[in-house]
Amino acid sequence: MNLSLQDPFAVAKEYPDSLIQTFQYGHSTTFQFNKKGDYLASGTSDGSIVIYDLSINGVICLMESVHSRPITSLSWSSCGQYLLSTSQDWTCKLWDLNNCETPLKSILCDGPIWSGMINPNNSQEFVLSLFEDKPIYYRNEVVKLETEPEITKHLTLVSVFTPDGQYIFMGTNKGYLNIISTKDLKLVHSFKLANSNIKNLVISPNGRKLAVNSSDRIIRQIIVPDLINDDVENWEFEVEHKYQDVVNKLQWNSVSFNHNGEFLVASTFGTQSSQDLYIWETSMGSLIKILEGSSEELIEVKWNYPRCMIASNGIEYGIIYLWSVEFPQKWSALAPDFVEIEDNIEYQEKEDEFDIIDEDLLNKKRMEEEDLKVDIITTEKLDARGFDLTSKSFIIPINYEQSLAN
Structure with a gap:
């Protein structure tokens, strides 16, 4: 079969250009797509979790008041069956979506949690970044990670796994990037990137590029070295591009790569342009598109790889906005000899037609x-x-009797 006919995005642009959909069920404080791209989980300000099915654009799972305070982050497992939620109520909970009534694991930490992420290689392991405390790694038990062997008073603000799950990248409030090995949970590399807080760390799905968003209003795009090399002392993290607005001095809220790292999207903070999303082309570092359409300042921004979709949530109303590619219907894809015309034309008979x-x-x-x-x-x-079309993803069961009752 012709694969370009199977996927309409194959011949279209690789980045969204139009606002197509909004979701609002409560005030969304954070959200996350699953790996397959068919579900979107939203955490609300009242501690609830809402899961949308993007094939029907509706709510299929509602977990009400599972936390007592706003949810700060959500993370899906690679298989799509498990969901990790963190909250300002000092707890993180791991949910088995086959039964959403009780959490599979629940951990009470020593303070509010900035963010959490599930290990891509093991759905029962995850890392947590805590407010004014050392980060935590859960592997059958809670382990506090030592990230400052020489420099004290560093607070880890964000933690992300590499796509292969072998390392954890951590950004601190002093602008340092610490790298932890998941094998022995030891610090293997540390270097300074900026003189201010590191707010976001995003690694492209292919593991080749790293985007660092800091409070100095600069997004740094870094080439990730070959982490398989055991010579950690010779790892070199080269800054490839710097993204900033030198005119308006925009602050960036959040950043995200597309599926192959060719494009980078960012949301802005506290200005007249804070309702827009900026998209750059990463090979040259040039701005190619500004997405408009939202009615409030946008916070987090995430890229749905399989559906070529960008989502962002608003800070005022908590609405989730979805941008995607709009492509016109082409009848020539069904009938190769079909020709679309804008005006009436005089038909000319072919020489051998009759x-x-x-x-x-x-x-x-x-x-x-x-x-x-x-x-x-x-x-x-x-x-x-x-x-990969052969990879299987977990399908969330739906209780139709409960849905009809509600």
Whole structure:
């Protein structure tokens, strides 16, 4: 089969350009897509979790007041069955979405939690960044990570796993980037990137690029070295591009890469342009698109890789805005000889249009074409953009009786 016909985004732009949908169920403080891109989980200010099914654009799971204070972060497991939620109520909870009534694990920390993330290789392990305390790694038990062997009073604000789950990148309030090995939970590398808080760390899905958003109004795009190399002392993190607005001095709220790291999107903070999203092309570092349409300042921004979609939530009303690619219907994809015209034109007869055709020759040609075997059973392993079509993702069960009752 023609893969370009299977995926409409294969021949379109690789970044969204139009606001197509909004979600609002409570005041969304954070949200996250699952790896397959068919679900969106939203954490609200009253401690509830709402899960949307993007195929029907509706709520399929509502976990009311699972936390007593606003939720600060959500993280899906690679398989899509488990969801980690962190909150200002000092707790983090790991949920099995096969049964959302009680958490699989619940941990009470020593303070509010900035963020949490599940290990891509193990859905039962996760890392937490705490407010004014050392970060925590959970592996059958709570382990506090030592990230400041020489420099004291460093607070870890954000932690992210590398795509292979072998290392944890941590950003501090002093502008340092600490790298922890998940094998022995030891600090293997540390260096200074900026003179201010590191607010966001985002690693591209291919593991080649790192985006660092700091309070100095600069987003640094860094080339990630080969982390398989055991010579950690010779790791070199080269700053490839710096993204900033030298005219308006914009502060950036959040950043995110697309599926291959070719584009970077960021939300702005506290200005007249805070309702817009900025998209850069990462190879040259040039601004290519500003997404408009929201009615409030945008906080987090996330990229849904399989659906070529960007989402962001507002700070005032807590609405989730979704941008995607709008592509016109092309009838020529169904009939190759179909031609679209804007105005009436005078038809010109072809020279051989009404010639007498040998029916025997025509039937012979049709028989030869019918003898060609067309495989309509074998499933393609990759789509037009290289996404694995054979990977299985967890499907959240729906209680239809409870839905009808509500």
